[in-house]
Amino acid sequence: MNPQDVWITFPELLVWFPLLAGLVCFLFKDNSKVKSWVLLASILTLCISFASLYFSDDAKYLALNKASYTLKYMNNGSFILGLDGMGRLLTLLTAFAFPIIFVATYNTPYKSAKNFYGLMLLAQSGLMGVFTAMDAMSFYFFWELALIPVYFLSSQWGGERRIQATFKFFVYTFAGSLLMLIGIIYVYLHTININGNGHSFALYAFAGVRLNPTEQNWLFWLFFIAFAIKMPIFPFHTWQPDAYEQAPTATTMVLSGIMVKMGLFACLRWLLPIFPQATIKFDTIIIGLSVIGMLYASIIALKQDDLKRLVAYSSIAHIGLMCAGIFTKTEVGLQGVMLQMFCHGINIIGLWIVIELIERQTGVRKISQLGGVAHKAPILTILLVVIALANIALPLTNAFIGEFMLFNGLFAFNKWYAAAAGISIILAAVYTLNMIQKVFYGEENSITTAIKEIALHEKIILSVVVVLIFMMGVYPQPMINLTKATVEALMLKFN
């Protein structure tokens, strides 16, 4: 296939289609019709993503998977979008997550719903852009632009302290991104482009850059701080619990399901290939911070009363494990990260859906105020228990495969770190089962007597999540095959 024969490529479709669909949303007058439109648009995006999986043979279908243009007045800005294995995995996650979110929150009332859904689709477009960007300028553009719709979503439709919490989130992330911008500029000035003259922002030029060790060190930290704030890694995590708690739950699903993967993805795409020596030098510090973060977050999660904060802290622990897995630089660790990014995304969205359903029906999120939900909504409870067990990484669930591979890699790196990280799994079991017992079993009280069983579409969507959990837990091979090439390319840098 020649590039000339193809008039639109998959990465372009994945980025522009949600953008256009989102802009169309703002034109709607009727808030009820916009929900159908948004559902249709996100399912279409999912179909596009599935189609891109079919055409994933890079040798034959490169023209369908890579788009690069230079507009006339862009002044050495290029604009390259491309899909490789890791990109396909994460765009699939993004494409999968949004229909699930929209179906699950179909009955949640939002004021000016058209603005809400329009901003959600714009966020999806920005996220797709991050995962498909193949040159540093468009990566930076989408990195920042994914933030703006989320800022508006949280500030307008969130909880009581939403303005301060979202603002802290925004300024923190913005500062990190600006530091990364300096890093991008410096690396750019050291690149050589394909003609041999001048510089280039493209990924291949960045990956091929020659930097001496001192430069690599501080440039590594400039990039890593931006990613560490996004993931977040201890000690840059202070924005996260407040931001997750105060955001409307649909936005929290986007934040924790997909946006944190931006940080992990960026490490794999923009950090390890460009600064291999610095990665080797600093890996102990970073893995140390990740493990500390895992333990710290898990211990705090034990004490949480608010359901959203509990899941937020548990998310920090999971991300810490994935970040540690990246920096072990072992093949099994990297493969585990790829798999776990997808699995964690699905699992945590499932958890947030359950919390949203409970909050919508009772109006409370506090564990101390809930109890005995299982008597009233048994199917919800069954589905939740499966998802929660997936969160603890019980065998047969998808997270087990991911975490097993991650621990394998961590153990190969340093067994004491692996042991410390293992404690956090035990703590995860403690707080998750504690939450299940207190909220779902036990005595009913005045608040929970009003709960009814969940609606059919909500049952279906949670079942979809559960089926995915089991499917990937029993047969993860297709996922692993999808990202095998990326992992091997990364490993080449470290051998």
Add this chain to the structure above:
Amino acid sequence: MNTILLTAFLGIVLMMIGAFSKSKTLPRFVAIGGIIVILIANMVELLSQESFFTFNVKNMLTFNSFNLAFIGVALLCTLIYFLLSGSAIEKVGSYVAEYFALLFFVLCGVAISATFNTLLMLFIGIEIISIPLYILTGSDKRNLKSNEAALKYFLMGAFSTGIMLMGIAFIYGGNDQATFYISQLGFGVGKMSPLIAIGLVLLLISMSFKVSAVPFHFWTPDVYDGAPTVFTSFMATTVKAAGFFAFLRLFDNGFGVLQPQWQKLIVLITAATLVLGNLTAVFQQSVKRMLAYSSIAQAGFMLFAVFALNEKAKEGLILYAAAYSLATIGIFAILIKMKDYTIDGFNGLAKKQPVLAVTGLVFLLSLTGVPLTAGFQSKFYMLMAAAEVGSYTWLIILAVLCAAISAYYYFKIIQAIFFKEASSAEGDLTEVITTAFKLMLIITAVLIILLGVMPGLLTDWLYY
């Protein structure tokens, strides 16, 4: 040359209109028509490399693409300023035609200070810019703050002009080439005598005063706050940009070879300007005063052009001038329509006036430096210019951290506009917002986004 003569001519025409016509709105239309004509004339001069008027300026003024492109940017920003805030100028006082005439004289000074090739021309240009501004600052005669601001501006300005003259005297007296042309002052790296050094520092001080760099910025908040808001809008944008352009040209053409000697001073001034400008803006309650301090903070970024003095820096300065001017003129235009200048005065604007809210959002995002806006591209060019210098990396990291701090106070306004409820049900806008005003705001916002995606539209004119 076109600009210099035509703006002076148009100023006189407006004075005559003021003397002979009773109409309140005629000056504005003449001004807008005149600016369009002058802009076209300037572009013709840029494209054809020769002017309508043949004057032997004996090389004291140079008209190359770089200078003419900047004058074009200044004229474009003034055109947008007239279209957006022209009606506000009519409300300042009764001498409407005189205000417009003074603005045109300022533009004449802008053109001279953009094209100077001798220090005398620089002095004349700066003075022609400053004196009408002293008058305009005090034009709200019944307001005590305006009088105070005008006196402060005049005294401090006169003082700094004296310093500039002393510096010029030292430079001319101390250089051994016996030439007035700054490009031929003949400094070699080892040839800086004490007289030249003193002259250079004095010029640095006086130029820093004009562009309100720290620690010579103390006049700015009071003057910007006391002047009528519509004139603050002009002072904070076009005039400041012109000052920076003159600053860059002076230190590039004149003292470029001596850069290692004075770069440390510029680094200190830049760092101080960035930190002080951003930190004090955080604590402001009045949006007008906050924008004054924010102009100091943005000046810190523009100083990177003088720090770097390379190709990227020159492109970046023109882009920064355009981006910053458009965004600030826009946000001031919205501010002028408010009754209440505090941040809380903006509460609930999104519900009452969605067009103002969305365009205000674009302006504020551009000032913060969010991608897709011209403000981001201009900061990017500045950072890249500074990175190419290679040393003083800590300054770049400081600049970026200060940009993050600036997000704090710009976003306070965004939050008030979109996420806070209006306290009173009655409108807190001074007057009805016309469709023409909204259209102009939209055009300005579109220009900012266009420059944000395709900065080459502007920077390519430099190399015409």
